[in-house]
Amino acid sequence: MAGTVFLAYDYPILGAFWTVFLLGMAVLWFALLFRVIVDIFRDDDLGGGGKTGWLLFVILLPFLGVFVYVVARGRNMGAREVAHAQARQEEFDSYVRSAAGTGTPEVEQLSRLAEMHDKGAISDREYQQAKEKVLH
Template identity: 55%
Template sequence: MDGYTYIAYDYPVLGAFWTMMWIFLWVMWLFLLFRIVFDIFRDDTMSGWAKAGWLLFVLVLPFLGCFVYLLARGKDMGKREIEQARAQQKAFESYIRETAAGAGKPSEVEELAKLSEIRARGDLSDEEFQRAKEKILR
């Protein structure tokens, strides 16, 4: 054995703490960076050039860009996120209403097919069939 062998007890507890702290800070930094980038694209009040400028500033000088962005526009970040969540909830509820309403009501084609079957069995006269058909097609 010519080289050094590092065993777990060669790594001090304080070193493990600092390593975990740096990993935590790095993850938090990535989280903040992504939130800012998403907020830049989410904001409908900014023009395309303003979005490009902020994005370039945040990506070229990330620490300074994030700091300045949070100072300048951080107050409204929460408002934009709440507005987006409300819009998504409204769209979801609208989709549910449309889907639920469509599932309970048969289509015109299905109703006409059932009406034709009833007429073919002889349960409806031609006159009753025409009235029911006009009612369905209205």
């Protein structure tokens, strides 16, 4: 067996710490870079030229571009994120309401029939007939 064999003790603990630290910083850097790019596209206040300029600045000079973007426009990044999340939640809620059928005439008629049946205003047979009529 010719050659050198590298064992775990050949890599000092400080070197391992430094590697993990740099890897973590790289992950954080890419997370920030992508968040800035998403914010550029999501911002409705910027026009096409502004979005293009910021995007080119961030892509061509990433460290300087992200730093300048965060300093210049970072204050409202959180507000835009919250507004986007609220809009998505409202869209989801309206979809669920429409899919569940709340507010449709059939649902309202069935709820009135059930209420009348519970009060004893109509009999079981009348309730079943009226319910079948509404559903068909």
